[in-house]
Amino acid sequence: MANKRFALIAMIVGAIGVIIGGYSIAVVSNTMLTNEENTIEETNIDTNQLIIQGIDVSKGSPLLGDKDAPITIIEFGDYQCPRCDQWYLNQRPILEDKFIDTNNVNLYFLDFPFLGSDSFIAAEATYCAEEQGKYWEYHGILYENQKGIDSGWANKDNLIKFAEELGLDIESFKDCLDTGRYKDRVEYNKSIGLDNGVQGTPTFFIIDNIDNNVVKIVGAQPVEVFEKTINAMLK
16 A cells, blocks of 8 residues: 555656646746755655654744644745745645645744845744744744845844734843854754755655655645645545
């Protein structure tokens, strides 16, 4: 049964790859930010190793979704990456509605800041917000307010303003940023990405927690790519 499911996923991935060929050409010209062409590939990484050793999510985001979901998405992203922003605003809501809210998929976000100096402090700020129970709200407000790379939209002053909009304790938030409390955490997450072949953002690992199959998707692919991969794993 597992072999049949793996073969089905491979066939779907292959078919998608043909479709995506034209798409990747269309987006590569405005994804100097991704550092990679949009690709989708099968990997032979063991699921347990991917989650626990290969991709250690222990210092990443809080888990979004049911901890017992049969499929896990691990996203590596940069808060200044326009393609990550596009995926957050357009693709993720659809996947959240169809798969996360129905307990079929859960998601972790791991920081991969590489586009500018403000990318790093923005990632740190999300964990300062997590201290006050607002990680995902702060994650969202960053993408909803994204502007040009290092244009000032994610500098310290604006990060504090975002915290104010969410009703966070500002003194506590500022102290967290000033002391660089989560600098090591962000650096660690980026190192995990590098160790697993991440070269640009967004990069996703779609993990079948039942059959230990893993599909790597690079780029803000159309939502159909994610849907077909997930549906194949659920069969």
